[in-house]
Amino acid sequence: MVMFTATGFVGPSVGPVVGGFINQYTWWRWTFYVLIIWFAIDLVLIAPAGPGDVPPRAAAELSPEAAQGHGGRKVDCAHREHGQVDLADIVTAMRRPFELLVFEPMCLNLCILSALLLRIVYPVFGAFGVVFTGNYGLSSRSWA
CATH class of the missing domain: 1.10.287 (Helix Hairpins)
Structure with a gap:
């Protein structure tokens, strides 16, 4: 890893x-x-x-309704698998990345590092074409 x-x-x-x-x-x-x-x-x-994968959990752990959802037999599924997602689940899922940024200093530091690296590297990549065509007289056809 x-x-x-x-x-x-x-x-x-x-x-x-x-x-x-x-x-x-x-x-x-x-x-x-x-x-x-x-x-x-x-x-x-x-x-x-x-x-x-994550080990399967019994549907009864998720909610009693899911456990009885298919004719009384136990099923291994969540509400999301049946399209039963409420607004609270969506808001929680959208809020979680921002909570990580605010409450986890290491996550914030890694995001800042990535942003700085990309802020430096991408303009350099864009300058390659300008330098090699303007200063050295190469064209994009000569690179292929």
Whole structure:
């Protein structure tokens, strides 16, 4: 899980450097091949370690109505699976991310870090075209 999580934070800083080396010494499509290979490695390492799903809960734990919902037999489902969602559930689901930002300092710090990284990295990516076409006289056709 550390490798998977670190990919999102290390990627914006290491990605352009690795991509630059790949594009300098190989064909540009190898940038995407390396991304696919990295994803496959992540998948192979994480898939066996992660839980497949949340263990099923009895419908009686969710509510007595759900337990008797199908002719008296017990079913393993929630109200959401039958389209019975009320406004309180929707408001709770929409409020939860903001509660995490306010009450969890680590979550707030990681969001600020991601915002700063993306604020720095994306303008740099946009400048590549301007620099290489204006300063070096390359066109987008010469990159393909």
